[in-house]
Amino acid sequence: MGELRPSRxxxxxxxxxxxxxxxxxxxxxxxxxxxxxxxxxxxxxxxTLANRAADLTVIAVGMTFVLVVAGIDLSVGSVLALxxxxxxxxxxxxxWPMPAAAALCIVTGLAxxxxxxxxxxxxxxxxxxxxxxxxxxxxxxxxxxANERTQYIGDAIAGIGAPLAGIGVSPxxxxxxxxxxxxxxxxxxxxxxxxxxxIGTNEQVVRLSGIDPRPIKAIVFMICGGLAGLGAVFQTSxxxxxxPNAGIGLELSAIAAVVIGGTSLMGGRGSVINTFFGVxxxxxxxxxxxxxxxxxxxxxxxxxxxxxxxxxxxVYRQKLTRARS
Amino acid sequence: MFESRIGRNLWHSRPRLCxxxxxxxxxxxxxxxxxxxxxLTLIGCGDRSSKPAADNDNPTIALIMxxxxxxxxxxxxxxxxxxxxAHADEYSLIVNGIKDERDLAQQMSIVEQMIAQxxxxxxxxxxxxxxLAPVLKRALEAGVVVVNIDNKLDDxxxxxxxxxxxxxxxxxxDGARKAGExxxxxxxxxxxxxxxEGVPTAFNxxxxxxxxxxxxxxAELKIVAVQSGQWEMAKANSVAAAMLSxxxxxxxxxxxxxxxxxxxxxxxxxxxxxGQVKVVGFDNISAVQQMIKDGKILATVDQHGxxxxxxxxxxxxxxxxxxxxxxxxxxPTDLITAESIK
Numbered sequence: 001m002g003e004l005r006p007s008r009x010x011x012x013x014x015x016x017x018x019x020x021x022x023x024x025x026x027x028x029x030x031x032x033x034x035x036x037x038x039x040x041x042x043x044x045x046x047x048t049l050a051n052r053a054a055d056l057t058v059i060a061v062g063m064t065f066v067l068v069v070a071g072i073d074l075s076v077g078s079v080l081a082l083x084x085x086x087x088x089x090x091x092x093x094x095x096w097p098m099p100a101a102a103a104l105c106i107v108t109g110l111a112x113x114x115x116x117x118x119x120x121x122x123x124x125x126x127x128x129x130x131x132x133x134x135x136x137x138x139x140x141x142x143x144x145x146a147n148e149r150t151q152y153i154g155d156a157i158a159g160i161g162a163p164l165a166g167i168g169v170s171p172x173x174x175x176x177x178x179x180x181x182x183x184x185x186x187x188x189x190x191x192x193x194x195x196x197x198x199i200g201t202n203e204q205v206v207r208l209s210g211i212d213p214r215p216i217k218a219i220v221f222m223i224c225g226g227l228a229g230l231g232a233v234f235q236t237s238x239x240x241x242x243x244p245n246a247g248i249g250l251e252l253s254a255i256a257a258v259v260i261g262g263t264s265l266m267g268g269r270g271s272v273i274n275t276f277f278g279v280x281x282x283x284x285x286x287x288x289x290x291x292x293x294x295x296x297x298x299x300x301x302x303x304x305x306x307x308x309x310x311x312x313x314x315v316y317r318q319k320l321t322r323a324r325s
Numbered sequence: 326m327f328e329s330r331i332g333r334n335l336w337h338s339r340p341r342l343c344x345x346x347x348x349x350x351x352x353x354x355x356x357x358x359x360x361x362x363x364x365l366t367l368i369g370c371g372d373r374s375s376k377p378a379a380d381n382d383n384p385t386i387a388l389i390m391x392x393x394x395x396x397x398x399x400x401x402x403x404x405x406x407x408x409x410x411a412h413a414d415e416y417s418l419i420v421n422g423i424k425d426e427r428d429l430a431q432q433m434s435i436v437e438q439m440i441a442q443x444x445x446x447x448x449x450x451x452x453x454x455x456x457l458a459p460v461l462k463r464a465l466e467a468g469v470v471v472v473n474i475d476n477k478l479d480d481x482x483x484x485x486x487x488x489x490x491x492x493x494x495x496x497x498x499d500g501a502r503k504a505g506e507x508x509x510x511x512x513x514x515x516x517x518x519x520x521x522e523g524v525p526t527a528f529n530x531x532x533x534x535x536x537x538x539x540x541x542x543x544a545e546l547k548i549v550a551v552q553s554g555q556w557e558m559a560k561a562n563s564v565a566a567a568m569l570s571x572x573x574x575x576x577x578x579x580x581x582x583x584x585x586x587x588x589x590x591x592x593x594x595x596x597x598x599x600g601q602v603k604v605v606g607f608d609n610i611s612a613v614q615q616m617i618k619d620g621k622i623l624a625t626v627d628q629h630g631x632x633x634x635x636x637x638x639x640x641x642x643x644x645x646x647x648x649x650x651x652x653x654x655x656x657p658t659d660l661i662t663a664e665s666i667k
Contacts, residue, residue, distance in 0.1 A: 245395065
């Protein structure tokens with residue numbers, strides 16, 4: 001912000017620097033796993049990987065928005081479980097058709113997000129605390145709604161999560177891709193997106209400029225909740241059952257993906273596309289380690305190390321981009 | 326993959342805050358708080374040591390479960406509550422569960438609270454086979470009868486700490502062996518199979534894995550992968566998907582619980598290999614029954630979850646009355662297939 005509009009060539013250079021690092025890390029991971037396993041570099045692997053990444057992708061997009069306005073949402077995993085439980089009960093017990101139940105699931109997520117946002121802005125409480133509360137509330141709600149039982153739905157919901165014949169990816173993944181693209185456009189090409197970045201950079205200045213930051217922040221939390229609801233639809237569809245224990249620790253996976261993608265935890269800086277790369281890195285890492293049959297302790301050590309290395313690499317990338325522009 | 330431990334971290338960070346403030350000048354309030362906590366702890370200790378032999382004629386039994394959000398444990402707790410209602414004149418019941426199956430610290434503090442509350446007996450499904458032994462030893466020393474259900478405490482640790490706690494529950498290894506043998510009947514020697522184990526530190530998980538291995542090896546099947554699905558559906562789903570990609574000739578997945586079996590079945594479906602890869606589970610939760618009827622899951626094992634806590638309570642009551650010694654008691658396990666559900 002505030003800098004001179006760069007020439008077209010410089011813009012392309014900057015974009016290359018922006019995405020090259022992430023692409024490189026991703027390619028290196030894929031190369032490494034392909035070398036270590038005979039069956040990693042196959043369409044089957046990438047098809048299941050893409051379809052599994054859909055839920056984390058949409059949730060990470062919402063988390064990117066929240067981090068850009070210098071907030072945090074710890075409740076996404078629980079909101080996913082709550083949405084999934086509502087969806088499961090609506091279909092398995094009330095006999096609702098899939099579209100209506102999915103809509104109810106997303107509305108549940110929106111509502112949880114709206115509560116997060118409203119409380120955060122109304123009393124100016126750190127979103128860390130508000131969403132920590134929602135983490136517990138939504139989880140309790142999920143157990144209540146599902147009566148602490150896994151809700152088996154079966155084929156009635158399989159449509160969105162099942163890979164389409166021919167292209168190998170599911171409608172869920174395509175919707176997730178669309179969400180990434182729309183998210184990037186909103187963040188970089190709209191007034192709303194500019195406001196988000198401004199709020200994350202310096203909320204005080206935004207207020208003094210005569211713009212009320214509160215509705216914008218509230219809407220961002222609502223979007224994040226709604227996307228957690230959408231993630232619940234994807235996950236439930238993929239598993240054919242809704243588990244009230246779903247998504248424990250998911251908030252940390254989402255934050256990790258967003259941070260790997262270079263979004264600042266301090267707000268004011270972020271990229272939805274890079275978040276998507278972060279999700280892919282986490283998904284490839286998980287699939288690869290599973291496929292090699294790596295045991296749990298090593299899995300955790302490696303995953304943690306990759307997160308830290310990716311974030312350190314991002315610091316250098318930032319320096320490089322700043323030096324160029 | 327990433328567990329949420331934020332709540333606990335917050336708690337840990339609190340005393341540090343106090344230290345900081347003490348160094349500065351505003352330490353008086355903190356100081357008073359610490360004194361108050363110390364005083365309360367002392368009162369608590371006093372209470373514990375002056376425990377009366379018997380409060381009244383009606384004993385109180387504390388049932389301490391793992392996660393009550395897990396259907397298996399909530400069924401167990403419901404069974405116990407029903408039993409208590411039917412025997413309301415014989416004992417009263419306190420049911421407690423932890424938030425997440427791996428939260429050992431919380432389960433330990435529940436045991437401590439129950440000791441402080443002077444219950445007569447504790448019936449516990451330990452979240453870990455080893456870590457709970459010291460706190461249960463304190464319970465025994467406070468004169469509380471302790472009965473172990475579901476997940477057996479480690480024999481070595483019990484011996485080391487010099488305590489004797491009876492285990493009332495199913496032989497998980499034998500149950501898993503039944504499911505494994507049923508699975509083996511549908512396969513031929515040399516076929517590739519994989520095992521989705523539970524949390525590797527839990528004894529029942531280890532026993533189920535061992536039971537599967539017994540049966541699969543006896544039938545000369547080739548176990549090509551053993552990985553943990555952490556007892557969870559979504560986690561097991563991603564592990565199973567990876568197993569399916571890595572082993573194109575995989576013929577079966579044996580899962581140590583039904584949640585993981587559901588996750589594996591979904592992965593098989595997504596890979597388009599339904600009917601080619603068979604699944605067995607363990608626990609007989611309601612969600613798998615339809616899957617078994619539809620032939621998507623081959624079999625599961627019913628360990629009569631609704632009765633498990635009741636068996637433990639009966640043992641505790643008998644011990645309180647002096648009618649039973651602290652001996653282990655085995656409860657039945659049954660194989661559930663499409664035929665037996667009908």
